[in-house]
Every structure is written in structure tokens, then in C-alpha cells.
Amino acid sequence: xxxxxxxxxxxxxxxxxxxxxxxxxxxxxxxxxxxxxxxxxxxxxxxxxxxxxxxxxxxxxxxxxxxxxxxxxxxxxxxxxxxxxxxxxxxxxxxxxxxxxxxxxxxxxxxxxxxxxxxxxxxxxxxxxxxxxxxxxxxxxxxxxxxxxxxxxxxxxxxxxxxxxxxxxxxxxxxxxxxxxxxxxxxxxxxxxxxxxxxxxxxxxxxxxxxxxxxxxxxxxxxxxxxxxxxxxxxxxxxxxxxxxxxxxxxxxxxxxxxxxxxxxxxxxxxxxxxxxxxx
Numbered sequence: 001x002x003x004x005x006x007x008x009x010x011x012x013x014x015x016x017x018x019x020x021x022x023x024x025x026x027x028x029x030x031x032x033x034x035x036x037x038x039x040x041x042x043x044x045x046x047x048x049x050x051x052x053x054x055x056x057x058x059x060x061x062x063x064x065x066x067x068x069x070x071x072x073x074x075x076x077x078x079x080x081x082x083x084x085x086x087x088x089x090x091x092x093x094x095x096x097x098x099x100x101x102x103x104x105x106x107x108x109x110x111x112x113x114x115x116x117x118x119x120x121x122x123x124x125x126x127x128x129x130x131x132x133x134x135x136x137x138x139x140x141x142x143x144x145x146x147x148x149x150x151x152x153x154x155x156x157x158x159x160x161x162x163x164x165x166x167x168x169x170x171x172x173x174x175x176x177x178x179x180x181x182x183x184x185x186x187x188x189x190x191x192x193x194x195x196x197x198x199x200x201x202x203x204x205x206x207x208x209x210x211x212x213x214x215x216x217x218x219x220x221x222x223x224x225x226x227x228x229x230x231x232x233x234x235x236x237x238x239x240x241x242x243x244x245x246x247x248x249x250x251x252x253x254x255x256x257x258x259x260x261x262x263x264x265x266x267x268x269x270x271x272x273x274x275x276x277x278x279x280x
């Protein structure tokens with residue numbers, strides 16, 4: 001990877017991890033690591049463009065069918081692809097299918113961009129992680145193999161103990177907090193060959209563990225607000241992403257669009273994004 005490379009555009013493909021849950025903003029929208037990364041890249045390159053196509057709840061087949069060709073057509077400098085983990089967390093998972101669809105995605109995206117970034121996704125330490133760890137590691141071995149064969153970069157989040165720390169995870173135990181997303185953005189930033197701004201793997205200061213009663217209350221709240229609805233969706237064949245599109249995809253027009261910083265001519269952090277009109 002070229003150090004201090006310049007990137008003029010970024011397209012993010014995937015599921016809730018890339019959409020940004022649970023990095024919730026005051027207006028009810030999600031930010032997440034991809035938005036944080038785009039904001040940082042935009043401060044380096046005038047005219048930078050960004051599109052996040054990720055949608056929560058999507059399985060690898062849906063990501064390939066709904067997002068991959070759209071992303072490839074945008075001819076971005078950087079494409080990030082994270083998918084397959086939702087499949088591995090299902091009670092029944094056809095890993096052969098996951099392998100085939102992920103390979104299909106990489107084969108389409110790698111030639112369409114200058115740099116394709118894949119990820120070994122993090123997981124919250126706990127019994128759920130232990131149950132599904134063999135499938136996850138099978139998925140990550142495939143990701144390493146695909147990266148080697150197609151010249152992609154891999155951000156190894158799974159190998160960072162700090163991202164397994166429960167303090168990095170929201171109360172739903174499935175999605176990272178704002179701090180977790182910030183660390184992922186830094187990890188991808190460094191994977192792109194850009195100068196480190198901090199140590200994203202640094203372990204936060206120790207805190208006193210919550211009292212037993214507090215943990216039990218949290219367990220009950222988690223089951224009622226998150227686990228039971230998740231089980232209900234699995235039993236009824238529904239998904240949290242049903243009826244949703246990516247942040248930069250227009251369902252009415254059937255196409256994706258770019259956004260670029262509103263304050264492009266002003267030095268400093270990106271304060272807001274605006275849609276780029278066709279031909280602009």
C-alpha cells in the first residue's frame with residue numbers, strides 16, 4: 001500500500017456495520033465508521049465524493065444483488081466491502097453459498113476501483129461470539145484468501161482485542177458505539193496507507209465492573225428490546241432492512257448518487273454534505 005496516497009472518492013458497501021448502527025446522531029440518523037472515514041478523507045482532497053450504500057440486516061446475497069453492481073459502476077478510488085457476518089449468525093447457514101457470493105462480489109468490485117478494502121469484522125466477547133466463532137473464522141479465512149488473489153487490502157478488526165471489549169458495543173450487543181466506530185475508521189485509514197492519528201488498538205482505562213444486579217437488569221432490558229424482536233424477525237422471515245435503501249441511493253430514480261462537502265472551499269473539518277447533481 002502506497003503511504004500517504006490521495007483518494008478522491010469512497011463507496012461503502014455492506015450491512016448495518018457499515019451503515020453506522022449504533023452511532024446515533026441527534027437527528028435520529030446514523031453516522032458510523034464509513035462516514036467518519038469519508039469526513040477525514042475529504043479534508044485531504046478537494047472535490048472528494050462519497051456514497052454509503054450499506055443497509056442494515058442485509059445478507060451477503062442481498063448485498064451482491066442490490067449494492068455491488070451499483071458500487072462498481074461508480075468507479076471509486078476506494079470501495080469498502082463488509083458482508084457475510086449476518087449469514088454466519090443465522091441458525092442455519094450455507095457457508096458454501098456465502099463463499100460463492102462473497103467471491104462474486106470481490107471479483108466484480110476489485111477491477112472497478114483503485115483500492116478494495118475488505119474486513120475481518122469484530123465481535124463482542126461473550127457466549128454468542130463463542131457459539132458462532134468457527135463460522136466467523138471460516139469467513140475471515142476466505143476474506144484473507146480473496147484479498148491475496150485480487151490485490152485487496154484487509155483491515156483486521158477481529159484480531160484487535162480492544163474491539164471485543166463489551167464497552168465498545170451498544171446495548172443491543174450487535175453494533176459498535178460511537179467510540180468503536182471511531183476506532184474502525186482509524187483502522188481503515190491506516191489500512192489505506194495514511195499516517196496514523198492515534199492507536200486504535202489501545203485498551204481504554206480499566207473501569208469497575210457493573211454490579212451483579214445491574215448486569216441482570218441490563219440482560220432483561222437487552223432481551224426485551226433487542227433479542228426478542230430479532231428472534232421474531234428470524235421466525236417470520238423479516239429483516240430490519242426491509243424497505244430501506246442506502247443513504248446515497250435513490251429508490252425513486254433507481255440509482256446511487258455522490259455527496260460532497262458543503263464547505264469544500266473552506267479549510268477545516270467537514271460540517272455537512274450535499275448531493276452532487278448529474279454532470280457536476
